[in-house]
Amino acid sequence: MSYYKIENLEQYFKHYNKSVREPRKFWSKIASENFTWYQESEKIVEFDMAEAKIKWFVDAKVNIVKNCLDRHLSKRGEKTAIIFEPNNPNDSAEHITYNDLYSRVSKMANVLREQGIKKGDRVCIYLPMIPEIAVSVLACARIGAIHSVVFAGFSASAVATRINDSECKMVITSDGGFRGEKTIDLKGIIDEALLNCPSVENVLVVKRTNSSIKMKEGRDQWLQPLTEAASDNCIAEIMDSEDPLFILYTSGSTGKPKGMVHTTAGYMVYTAYSFKNVFNYEENDVFWCTADIGWITGHSYILYGPLLNGATTVMFEGVPTYPDFSRFWEIIEKHKVTQFYTAPTAIRSLAKENLSYVQKYPLKSLKVIGSVGEPINEEAWHWYNDHVGGKRCPLVDTWWQTETGGILISALAFITPTKPTYASLPLPGIQVVLMDEKRNEIEDNQVTGSLCIKFPWPGIARTIWGDHQRYKDTYFSAFPGKYFTGDGALRDEVGYYRITGRVDDVIIVSGHNLGTAPIEDAINEHPAVAESAVVGFPHDVKGNALYGFVILKESGEYRDRANLTKEINQHISDHIGPIAKLDKIQFVSGLPKTRSGKIMRRILRKIAEGDFSNFGDTSTLLNPEIVDEIKEGRL
Ligand code: WTA
DSSP states (O other), rough: OOOOOSHHHHHHHHHHHHHHHHHHHHHHHHHHHOOOOOOOOOOSSEEEETTTEESSSSTTTEEHHHHHHGGGGHHHHHHHEEEEEEESSSSSOOOHHHHHHHHHHHHHHHHHTTTTTTTTTTEEEEEEEEHHHHHHHHHHHHHOEEEEEOOTTEEEEEEEHHHHHOOSSSSESSSOEEEETTTEHHHHHHHHGGGGGGGGEEEEEOSSSOOOOOOOTTTTTEHHHHHSSOSSSSOOEEEEEEEEEEEEOOOOSSSOOHHHHHHHHHHHHHHHHHHHHHHTOOTEEEEEEOSTTHHHOOOOOIIIHHHHTHHHHHEEOOOSSSTTHHHHHHHHHHTTSSSSEEOHHHHHHHTTTTTTHHHTTTTTTOEEEESSSSSHHHHHHHHIIIITTTTTTTTEEEEGOOOOOOBBBBBOOOSSSSOOTOOBOOOOTEEEEOOOSSSSSSOOOSSEEEEHHHHHHHTSSSSETOOOOHHHHHTTTTTTTTTEEEEEEEOOOTSEEEEEESSSSSOOOOOTEHHHHHHHHHTSSTEEEEEEEEEEEETTTTTEEEEEEEEEOOOGOOOOOOHHHHHHHHHHHHHOOOOOOSEEEEEEEEOBBOOOOOSSSSHHHHHHHHHOOOOOOOTBSSSSSHHHHHTTOOO
């Protein structure tokens, strides 16, 4: 029996039980039968949850790109690997076959080697959603360089922080990027970032917008002439299963972003397996995930998961609202997309518009629709299910994280019955538990608790770059012996999970994780600001929006509050990026603090939501009188 593809619900339970009783046998069989290895693992897994040390496919040797590309060439060489849909609908889409992609990746990999990049070196990729981002990621992986993709919406200072944290030797960027009607000056942002990044030796620049940019002598080179001159024969590096594959930064509850490190073999096996089963992938499907490759969803389900399965994956450069609100639906129709995977924030923003935008298109090619990134509310769920899925496509609500590498809790299309707003059941291999406040495992159903996983799975991140202690503290200390997700969840009477949201100081705005601390740091850098606190409040489209409570310094200089608000938002934009701007700023004279000096955020959250009914226990507050003042001044 093969475990790679689950055929029905009964088999799901069988596989699940097998994966719990004999995880080594279960994963060993999947790994051995579905991938090509230089050397297979005998031990399969070794771990110590107390130390947060996890190894999968111990001692195996493999190259993930050989699995994504080379092994498909004999059967699928002329099959389309990537359909690139450009920002402008009048430009023609590009169909890149497996043969083409193999040759482009090999050339790029040779360029990287010629430029001095070796196994283990870090390469920062700051590119728009164009084929070169896929080619660059895979070229790094082919030669064992560690890619660190930074989302091309981050500011110069945010990019610099990430480059410096992992000491990248090279940056790959472009002269600009198209997003809807805008052109984004990526190279200008990199130039500014690199003023403070001593580790970077080379910058390779892709020509995309033909914008006029500055090229720094001795540092910057145009990429195209180099790849044209390069050979397309590139021997892949033999990687140990636990060699790092990539670093991807995610927000934490302290100021510094966390460089999550994913390693080679476990990530490979888990993304391929989860892709195949959650989306019920079959040969000749056309899969489209609308995420950006700058986020984990793009890494795992635009690139690695689909390519490992020899699939055709769509990459879209633009935005859902350009040239109008029907762009997504037009693309589905044009490329006969079979699986469509997007975020609730996109659904909510399109559901606000006239139904005719979506009804213009029959969308008959669709088989499965998916959601990711934040809880999908009931209304958005039904709109998506009715108008996009035509009530006939299973809607898979997939819960997972940058840290988990791949989807952990989700319905499996055509197998698990779906239930609105529930992510439903864990995938085989994922031993989910809910924990109560006393740190005990909750056995009952119909209860809420902290969502933890009690056994490692192959796709879990192995550490935080340069800071294993922080990895251990963040994920393995709240509930000893278990991985703590930072999310709360409800388990219903049949064991389905519904994610209730973050229980820490991370706020999800339009599907982007934002830590409150870095935003507060940015606000506090404004010379007029003494202190600040940021919380989330519900927003129709973004899911959450940001509400900032700001204490000003005692000087009369900043009487123009409107201007001050603008300046504060500009500070945030400069430090983090426009995604972190505050929707509301309230100037206050103090913040509710406990005697130990901790801001009581739950009170601020309630005020931001406009809910004054129950502030809970406020007896530990040092300054209870401030609550009334803030309440009265609420915007
Ligand atoms: C949230 C994105 C509810 C959750 C893949 C998680 C979700 C965080 C869902 C990780 C979902 C993601 N339902 N909440 N289907 N998917 N989340 O690292 O709070 O960008 O911890 O990974 O998003 O966000 P990240």
